[in-house]
Every structure is written in C-alpha cells, then in structure tokens.
Amino acid sequence: MADGVEEVKGKLVTIRFEAGKCIHSRGCVLGRPDVFVPNVKGEWIHPDAATPDEVAELAHNCPSGAITYSRTDGGPEESPPIVNLVRVRENGPLAFHAQLTLDGQAVFRATLCRCGQSQRKPFCDGSHTNAAFQATGEPASKTTEPLAVRNGPVTLTASENGPLVVTGNVEVVSGTGRTIDRCTRAVLCRCGGSSNKPYCDGTHRTNGFRAAAVKASE
Numbered sequence: 001m002a003d004g005v006e007e008v009k010g011k012l013v014t015i016r017f018e019a020g021k022c023i024h025s026r027g028c029v030l031g032r033p034d035v036f037v038p039n040v041k042g043e044w045i046h047p048d049a050a051t052p053d054e055v056a057e058l059a060h061n062c063p064s065g066a067i068t069y070s071r072t073d074g075g076p077e078e079s080p081p082i083v084n085l086v087r088v089r090e091n092g093p094l095a096f097h098a099q100l101t102l103d104g105q106a107v108f109r110a111t112l113c114r115c116g117q118s119q120r121k122p123f124c125d126g127s128h129t130n131a132a133f134q135a136t137g138e139p140a141s142k143t144t145e146p147l148a149v150r151n152g153p154v155t156l157t158a159s160e161n162g163p164l165v166v167t168g169n170v171e172v173v174s175g176t177g178r179t180i181d182r183c184t185r186a187v188l189c190r191c192g193g194s195s196n197k198p199y200c201d202g203t204h205r206t207n208g209f210r211a212a213a214v215k216a217s218e
Helices: 027-031 052-060
Strands: 005-009 013-018 067-071 085-088 094-102 105-112 153-158 164-173 179-188
Touching (some): 013 052, 027 052, 052 067, 094 164, 105 153
Parallel strands (some): 085 164
Antiparallel strands (some): 005 013, 094 105, 153 164
C-alpha cells in the first residue's frame, strides 16, 4: 500500500483501491464478494476471481472512484463518459461522473461532500450519516436547453470556506435520474446550510463553515 492506495496485481488486471475516497456504497462487496471479500483479515482483493471486463464493470459502478484498474490483457481502459453527470444523492454527497480535474488529478468518478462535516473535504467520508444530514436527492428541475456538447473536460474548484465551483459541460440529475439542470458552470453548496441545495446561496458566510481551498490544478 502506498499513499493510502492498495494495489493488487492479477494475471490480466490490476485493481487499485483508495480507502480515503470510499463512501461504502458496497456495490463491490455485494456485486462480487469473491473479488472484494468482506470482513476478512489479510488479503481481501482478488483480481483473478473475475475477468478483466467484470473487474472494469465493478470499478465503473463505484461512484466515488475508490476503485480503479489497469489491464494487461489488451482490453480497453476506463474512458470519459459520453454525458458528464452530477448526481445528487439523497441525504448524501454529490456524485460526479465526468472527465474531471480536481486537486491536480485527472479522474472520471468522485463523490464530494455537501453536508459540510467530512474530515476529508472536498471528498465525502460518510459523515453525513452520523450528522443526520438531510437534503433531498430530488430538487426541482430548472427549465434549460439541451447542451450543444454533453461531454469534455470538467474542472472542480473548492473555494476556501466556500462552495464548489464546477466549470464545463455538465448535467445535474436527481437520484432517480431526472434532469435538474444543464449548464457549463455551477456553484454548488458544500457547507450543508444552503436553502437552495444543491446550489450555494451564500450561507457559508454566516454559518462558520471552514474548509481549505482545493484548486482544479496545482
């Protein structure tokens, strides 16, 4: 394990797991408990228990990007989505699936805190559960026109003691997949106090929210 990333090499595919990004959605251990074996001591990730395509599917279904992979069988690596999405999770984080740049890293998946309580901001660490954070995953839809381009690079910048600024073509969708917004720039709440969630309404200026800035690139 290096820098909090656990890497396990199989014959045809290598799995990387970054615990600091995991939100315990449990898709991996429920979907393939032979690949990600829960509640055991020692080695718990077994790439050779599945085909490279099956490992890729598990990774793609991990909303936080905690699971990534690299293939040595000549198969395709993960690619950017056709449509950049920000999914608003009920009482939980913002789940991004896009060609992202955050904190100098290029990633395709990330779950970012919107309750204000995470100890690993801007990433979600599950604190919304203990904090009993309540925020709908089904906010009202805006009247918007379809984007001319629905993919492409997206940059995320977490402002110091302030909101998350999203720049690029994105579609904001509800937990059930309903389109909430289509935009090329959005300012999203990460203090947990906005009355217009998932958008920032300036409440961070009055509720004592503190969080370091995270630039799109260093």
